[in-house]
Amino acid sequence: xxxxxxxxxxxxxxxxxxxxxxxxxxxxxxxxxxxxxxxxxxxxxxxxxxxxxxxxxxxxxxxxxxxxxxxxxxxxxxxxxxxxxxxxxxxxxxxxxxxxxxxxxxxxxxxxx
Amino acid sequence: xxxxxxxxxxxxxxxxxxxxxxxxxxxxxxxxxxxxxxxxxxxxxxxxxxxxxxxxxxxxxxxxxxxxxxxxxxxxxxxxxxxxxxxxxxxxxxxxxxxxxxxxxxxxxxxx
Numbered sequence: 001x002x003x004x005x006x007x008x009x010x011x012x013x014x015x016x017x018x019x020x021x022x023x024x025x026x027x028x029x030x031x032x033x034x035x036x037x038x039x040x041x042x043x044x045x046x047x048x049x050x051x052x053x054x055x056x057x058x059x060x061x062x063x064x065x066x067x068x069x070x071x072x073x074x075x076x077x078x079x080x081x082x083x084x085x086x087x088x089x090x091x092x093x094x095x096x097x098x099x100x101x102x103x104x105x106x107x108x109x110x111x112x113x
Numbered sequence: 114x115x116x117x118x119x120x121x122x123x124x125x126x127x128x129x130x131x132x133x134x135x136x137x138x139x140x141x142x143x144x145x146x147x148x149x150x151x152x153x154x155x156x157x158x159x160x161x162x163x164x165x166x167x168x169x170x171x172x173x174x175x176x177x178x179x180x181x182x183x184x185x186x187x188x189x190x191x192x193x194x195x196x197x198x199x200x201x202x203x204x205x206x207x208x209x210x211x212x213x214x215x216x217x218x219x220x221x222x223x224x225x
Binding site: 090 | 117146154155169219
């Protein structure tokens with residue numbers, strides 16, 4: 001069983017559509033991060049959220065951390081082909097030392113022109 | 114400002130051999146973590162180094178060992194390689210809790 005469950009695993013949409021990726025757990029996390037990874041490259045950090053209920057916006061991307069710090073979501077508005085990639089959520093489980101990130105299995109997003 | 118760098122980019126080894134991977138952290142970062150990413154999966158935490166000591170470790174056997182140098186760079190060593198060790202090995206560095214971890218491009222290890 002994954003500590004962090006991401007859904008959906010695959011997402012194929014048309015340019016201009018909106019989408020939401022979810023990251024859920026039964027455990028509480030001290031912080032949660034979202035990454036985007038291209039094939040053959042390392043994950044690129046998009047955002048870190050640390051406060052329950054926190055919402056952060058990065059251009060067309062909106063990130064939310066659940067009030068109980070057990071879940072998070074990534075919403076993309078008006079998706080573009082350049083958004084295509086693997087999106088990963090990762091977190092520091094509360095009670096463990098900082099930096100031992102637990103990753104979800106990822107969401108593969110494909111945006112068609 | 115250079116980000117996290119890793120070497121080599123690709124490596125091919127045979128079963129039973131030993132391998133050393135290298136990582137230089139982002140400037141100003143003092144903590145280095147190593148992850149293993151199998152194809153189609155999220156990264157798995159191997160261990161983390163801070164002040165030249167292993168601070169915490171994931172569920173990996175003792176065949177996986179590491180080192181951190183005074184300049185904060187780090188090495189990952191894997192002994193007695195198995196076919197299942199084939200993966201992308203990622204190094205991440207960090208300094209501030211709220212800043213998050215920054216990943217290098219990875220080393221693609223293939224064990225034949």
